[in-house]
Amino acid sequence: MDAFRLLGAGASFKKNGKFARDHELFNAQPARRDPAEAARAEKDIERELDFFHTAATQPSASVTADEGSLSKKRKRNHNDDHAANGSLTTITTAEEANAHRKANRIKVTGTDVPYPFASFSDLLSRFELRSFLKRNLDKYNFNKPTPIQMQAIPILLHKRDLLAIAPTGSGKTLAFVLPMVQDLKAHESAGFRALIISPTRELAQQIYNEVKKLTEGRGMKVCMLTKATAATQAQAPELRQKFDILISTPLRLVHALQQESIDLSNVRHLIMDEADKLFELGFLEQTDEILAACSSPALQKALFSATLPSSIEQLANTVMKDPVRVIIGSKEAAAETIDQKLVYAGNEQGKLIAIRNLVQTGGLKPPCLVFVQSIERAKALFHELVYDGLNVDVIHGERTKAQRDAVIDKFREGQIWILIATDVMARGIDFKGVNLVINYDFPQSVQSYVHRIGRTGRAGRRGEAVTYFTKDDAEYLKSIVNVMRQSGCEVEDWLLKLKKPSQEARKKLKKKPVDRRNISTQPKVFKEKRAHKKDIIENSKKKKAPQQEVVTASDHEGDEAD
Numbered sequence: 300m301d302a303f304r305l306l307g308a309g310a311s312f313k314k315n316g317k318f319a320r321d322h323e324l325f326n327a328q329p330a331r332r333d334p335a336e337a338a339r340a341e342k343d344i345e346r347e348l349d350f351f352h353t354a355a356t357q358p359s360a361s362v363t364a365d366e367g368s369l370s371k372k373r374k375r376n377h378n379d380d381h382a383a384n385g386s387l388t389t390i391t392t393a394e395e396a397n398a399h400r401k402a403n404r405i406k407v408t409g410t411d412v413p414y415p416f417a418s419f420s421d422l423l424s425r426f427e428l429r430s431f432l433k434r435n436l437d438k439y440n441f442n443k444p445t446p447i448q449m450q451a452i453p454i455l456l457h458k459r460d461l462l463a464i465a466p467t468g469s470g471k472t473l474a475f476v477l478p479m480v481q482d483l484k485a486h487e488s489a490g491f492r493a494l495i496i497s498p499t500r501e502l503a504q505q506i507y508n509e510v511k512k513l514t515e516g517r518g519m520k521v522c523m524l525t526k527a528t529a530a531t532q533a534q535a536p537e538l539r540q541k542f543d544i545l546i547s548t549p550l551r552l553v554h555a556l557q558q559e560s561i562d563l564s565n566v567r568h569l570i571m572d573e574a575d576k577l578f579e580l581g582f583l584e585q586t587d588e589i590l591a592a593c594s595s596p597a598l599q600k601a602l603f604s605a606t607l608p609s610s611i612e613q614l615a616n617t618v619m620k621d622p623v624r625v626i627i628g629s630k631e632a633a634a635e636t637i638d639q640k641l642v643y644a645g646n647e648q649g650k651l652i653a654i655r656n657l658v659q660t661g662g663l664k665p666p667c668l669v670f671v672q673s674i675e676r677a678k679a680l681f682h683e684l685v686y687d688g689l690n691v692d693v694i695h696g697e698r699t700k701a702q703r704d705a706v707i708d709k710f711r712e713g714q715i716w717i718l719i720a721t722d723v724m725a726r727g728i729d730f731k732g733v734n735l736v737i738n739y740d741f742p743q744s745v746q747s748y749v750h751r752i753g754r755t756g757r758a759g760r761r762g763e764a765v766t767y768f769t770k771d772d773a774e775y776l777k778s779i780v781n782v783m784r785q786s787g788c789e790v791e792d793w794l795l796k797l798k799k800p801s802q803e804a805r806k807k808l809k810k811k812p813v814d815r816r817n818i819s820t821q822p823k824v825f826k827e828k829r830a831h832k833k834d835i836i837e838n839s840k841k842k843k844a845p846q847q848e849v850v851t852a853s854d855h856e857g858d859e860a861d
């Protein structure tokens with residue numbers, strides 16, 4: 300299976316097309332793959348499927364021990380159930396709940412924590428899961444719950460506040476969307492009853508798509524707050540369109556609140572995705588304003604992320620009421636499906652040489668995401684790689700929304716093989732088939748590292764992450780080494796002996812990235828020639844322009860229709 304098939308439909312590997320050179324460079328010949336590679340790929344898919352099955356179907360030592368306490372009859376029923384619908388068991392006692400948690404690395408803190416569930420059919424019987432939800436779960440192949448779903452869904456269905464920390468790509472979105480939709484039931488004209496906040500527009504859009512999938516066939520109204528939808532909502536209150544679920548970035552929402560075009564007083568489900576980001580300086584004030592506007596006494600709050608530094612957790616706790624805290628695995632760890640590597644690149648030039656080397660030797664298996672620390676550096680690296688003739692594009696905050704959307708779509712469809720990005724793409728975006736993440740510039744924090752590399756190795760699939768470092772980054776290396784160790788990666792002894800950076804140093808780096816030399820290996824004369832060539836092309840285009848501007852009447856009609 301090609302990685303692009305996982306990224307989305309429509310990927311094509313035409314060998315004689317525009318990117319024939321890339322085919323050679325990347326050695327991308329899926330049709331004539333060597334048998335060992337094919338076997339490895341097949342194993343990958345099996346592993347991916349297994350990921351969603353493991354917890355429910357492979358009794359670990361602790362589950363087996365616990366099964367001893369079940370009566371033979373119940374065991375038989377469970378097995379019959381298992382045979383009938385692919386699930387293993389239902390959980391009805393504290394012992395079973397604890398064993399199930401242990402087997403799935405679910406850690407909980409809080410009072411009267413609801414039992415996890417083991418299969419979607421268990422959920423169906425325990426909480427009378429609505430039939431349209433079960434239908435939609437089946438339709439979109441959500442066959443087995445992931446650990447965070449097993450525990451977070453019952454907690455939210457019991458209307459408890461929740462702080463949930465689970466690895467990247469482990470299905471947190473479904474974990475908060477499903478209980479919300481179950482509770483909202485159907486469309487009502489009371490105005491917004493649920494609100495999901497996410498730090499970036501791209502992630503908000505992705506969550507919107509997931510909510511649409513799960514509410515299919517139910518007529519629930521879902522609104523993604525944009526300039527246009529905010530303008531519609533700014534009409535007189537009686538004319539405002541009544542939506543059930545609102546999804547927004549903090550900035551857009553605060554704007555709408557200040558214009559008094561949005562009323563959040565009926566909201567009873569508030570989800571903060573990438574919650575640690577939302578409690579950081581820069582977002583905190585907006586988050587506060589949103590919390591104040593959600594004035595319903597029945598408000599339930601849920602915070603989700605793959606990372607949650609202790610200081611932020613303390614702050615987040617101040618807004619929660621008797622919350623339950625759930626951690627899957629360990630707190631600051633990366634997904635265990637990612638092979639992480641640290642590569643010493645010497646200096647800035649060394650990084651370019653290293654990435655080119657990776658291309659030449661076939662080590663860069665697309666689709667690949669490359670992270671840099673600034674917009675300037677994203678542009679510069681893009682120019683370098685484009686000049687090498689690679690199929691590459693770039694995404695950052697200076698590109699228009701339309702350009703960003705188009706780039707994301709193209710990357711998903713496999714039309715772009717290498718995507719250079721700033722941290723704006725580091726959180727939440729679900730590119731399931733990314734094979735490799737390169738941290739071209741060393742990340743500014745552990746959280747940034749975990750989220751960046753979390754764009755690969757998602758949904759149980761394996762991925763690879765390579766982080767380049769130079770002497771300038773050496774001081775911060777140990778933080779990343781610790782993440783690698785915690786997530787089960789092999790680390791060389793000398794790295795383990797490094798000193799941990801001081802808190803002060805970590806804070807400094809988070810505020811301001813390391814000063815780096817510009818990205819460029821091309822001699823000056825080369826660049827001048829390139830600029831000259833570009834001028835010639837642009838001038839000749841201008842000369843040809845009048846011929847190209849011939850338009851037909853139907854083109855005009857098209858324009859008007861838009």
Ligand SMILES: Nc1ncnc2c1ncn2[C@@H]1O[C@H](COP(=O)(O)OP(=O)(O)OP(=O)(O)O)[C@@H](O)[C@H]1O
Pocket residue numbers: 351440441442443444445448465466467468469470471472473604605726727728729731753757758
């Ligand atoms: N139970 C399930 N069965 C199969 N696929 C699932 C299941 N739950 C989620 N997925 C898929 O797994 C992928 C990752 O899910 P999601 O984007 O929610 O991860 P996440 O934990 O929010 O990651 P991040 O921390 O990076 O935001 C998605 O493509 C989603 O459709």
